Amino acid sequence: MWALRTEWEGIYVPDAEVAWARLEEGQIDAVVSDLNMPGRSGIELLKSVRESPRFKGLPFFLLTGNSEVMFRRVSLESGATEYLAKPCDFKELTARLRNAFVLKDLQDEIKAEKSDLEIRLADRNRDLERAQRELLFRLAKAAEARDVEVGNHIARVGVFSRMLAEEIGLEPGFQRRILLTSPLHDVGKIGIPDSILRKPGPLDPEERRLMETHTTIGGQILAGELPRVLTSLESDEPAADFEFIHTAARIAMSHHERWDGKGYPNGIGGEEIPVEARIVSVADVYDALRNARPYKGPVSREKTMQIISEGAGSQFDTKIVDAFKARIEELETMLEFMSDAQPEPVAQ
Ligand SMILES: [Fe+2]
Ligand SMILES: [Fe+2]
Structure with a gap:
């Protein structure tokens, strides 16, 4: 499931390949992915997202019915924003997504301010x-x-x-x-x-x-x-x-x-x-x-x-x-x- 921020629109895709193609089209604010999917797993998709500078800081939620500690650890180590056990409460997911967006907005603001400061510092040094x-x-x-x-x-x-x-x-x-x-x-x-x-x-x-x-x-x-x-x-x-x-x-x-x-x-x-x-x-x-x-x-x-x-x-x-x-x-x-x-x- 994919959530677009403005209307909280979810886009459903069948597997990691389609998900990746949709991500590359842009305009995606967060990813909510199953751990087990046909083809590439949710962890593999997560790793690809984290390795791409283009998707830096993109909130990524992993869902699975498997609540074993090992999966939880692997998903968090791979850079998942959150790990949620299925069945997932929709209200809880919405609340967590909202938190993730607030955090991402803050990070983007800090990033913009930082680059503004860097430009001003470079000017001052010149x-x-x-x-x-x-x-x-x-x-x-x-x-x-x-x-x-x-x-x-x-x-x-x-x-x-x-x-x-x-x-x-x-x-x-x-x-x-x-x-x-x-x-x-x-x-x-x-x-x-x-x-x-x-x-x-x-x-x-x-x-x-x-x-x-x-x-x-x-x-x-x-x-x-x-x-x-x-x-x-x-x-x-x-x-x-x-x-x-x-x-x-x-x-x-x-x-x-x-x-x-x-x-x-x-x-x-x-x-x-x-x-x-x-x-x-x-x-x-x-x-x-x-x-x-x-x-x-x-x-x-x-x-x-x-x-x-x-x-x-x-x-x-x-x-x-x-x-x-x-x-x-x-x-x-x-x-x-x-x-x-x-x-x-x-x-x-
Ligand atoms: Fe001299
Ligand atoms: Fe001289």
Whole structure:
């Protein structure tokens, strides 16, 4: 017997095969099935219903004259909503069906609410990510405004770093984080005095030491804890996991470390250096060499490749130098495409 909810209409079918065909046509709100039927049994029909995601949560009542405990257990274990002994009291069956419908309505409501919440949560996460990206980029621009490395340097380092991250097989989400956070590698230069940052000649040892602190300053800006007065304004929600900011902090802190441990600020080496910082280190040097700076001209492609290749295993991670060599054509294309050359002003 089948019950259609709206009119409580019962549809009688002779066996499990016809029942299944009728179920697939749709519009069935509950199944009341005999345990023993010609062909497939009620238990088999029940199992098919429970295995089909399409009929998830469909109330399924099993009826039988056999009141043995074993049948009761098997039917409930197979996912029967209820197990009723024959002869079945019609009023009792109707009452149980009504309960099952109320329960199903509630489950459907919860499901709808859950998916609505999931959509809203996904929207909120997207907004949060956008806000993080926006803030990081504006912070990079603020640092760039004080730096002598003007032009598209920071944007190019982002694009080059992503290419290298892709070449060494980092997952796409991580590649994206590297693209968006590597422009912040020198954010700590905000804290370096102009007299050092803009000094035309070579730096003396003390000035060099101060200049090197742009790594730790950058790391502290990005990884530092918020002042208590700000955190106390937050709600009780657990702290969000700001993966973008953590990645940016690791890059700012470690992009001048060397594979052989002779870099700064911490003298860490090999895989102790976060992979994102090892990548930015190659991308940053490549861009610095290939472009003119106030104190030097651009280095040729061949000479740049030679310098970076010679740094493999000492200054740089060999794996990333290999990635650099494998992608050199694309790197050069992007270098050209994102060059700092300004178009000539149009004559009036
Ligand atoms: Fe730097
Ligand atoms: Fe740089």
